[in-house]
Amino acid sequence: MQRYRLAYAKEPDRNDDCADGGLHRLSQTQRAYRELRRRILDNEMPPNAHYLEQELADALGMSRTPVREALIRLADERLVEIRPRHGARILPVSVDDMREIYEMMTELEAMAVRKLAERGLSRSELRLLEQAVEEMDAALARDDLKAWARSDETFHALLVDLTGNSRLSQVVATFRDQAHRARMQTLRLRPKPVHSNRDHAAVVEAIRQRDPEKAAATHRQHRERAGAMLLALLARCGSEGL
CATH class of the missing domain: 1.20.120.530 (GntR ligand-binding domain-like)
Structure with missing residues (x-):
């Protein structure tokens, strides 16, 4: 299993799932989706690399929930393969x-x-x-x-x-x-x-x-x-x- 060090976006914000609820989480999900997609397309997250949800969340400065939702979107685009309890694998270019x-x-x-x-x-x-x-x-x-x-x-x-x-x-x-x-x-x-x-x-x-x-x-x-x-x-x- 290939492991890669991730660049950190900012200090983690652990309040994104708090009382202000769905709207904030949606914006966090969109931010996670855009940033992960950019890193994949630029090969900062290379093909066949594996990442745990938690390490992606830490790198982006957010909780796991928006990262998980972003990964689902990326899987729909055939950019990642979600592996239950094992995070995600970056799919190679076909x-x-x-x-x-x-x-x-x-x-x-x-x-x-x-x-x-x-x-x-x-x-x-x-x-x-x-x-x-x-x-x-x-x-x-x-x-x-x-x-x-x-x-x-x-x-x-x-x-x-x-x-x-x-x-x-x-x-x-x-x-x-x-x-x-x-x-x-x-x-x-x-x-x-x-x-x-x-x-x-x-x-x-x-x-x-x-x-x-x-x-x-x-x-x-x-x-x-x-x-x-x-x-x-x-x-x-x-x-x-x-």
Whole structure:
């Protein structure tokens, strides 16, 4: 059983189940859910690690009840496995799940890119995309892969959000969160993503030129190539027990 030291959020507050009741516990449950989910997605709580409810409660500065409720939500998202009387195990990233996620992200983002090129973007909207590409270039120049990954996710989020379709943004954001965990797990195993930055610049240029076919095709090829690399690295992580 793998054990890991947890970072502590603050001094424990043992009054969260007192007389002010359900509303306070609900806010504590939401805080526990958000913080545990963030730690899992960022791989601060790595795959196959085991945690007792009490140590999670101590780390978050709250009682076990909101932690238990948060773990139930995380289990519904297939991020943890609850083990009665033994706490929770962080589930590894599934290659099959990630394959499905990347297939969906590829198609939905390509559709978004096509719409942007058909409609055209304002100078300020194009500048947002350009800035994200510039930030990725700068991050690679200083070998800061985490900063590159943040700017990469910003770029892909912008491609969808600039369509103005809030439902599309919400769906893709869910997939992006799930993919984030796999990307953080494999970030330092992949080659330096210079080619990825060139793809991004090419997508922006196709949107600027109002060329929907080229924009969508370039983006689809980019996502398919990135997805194939990620799946191969995840399979390698699994076989090597990382």
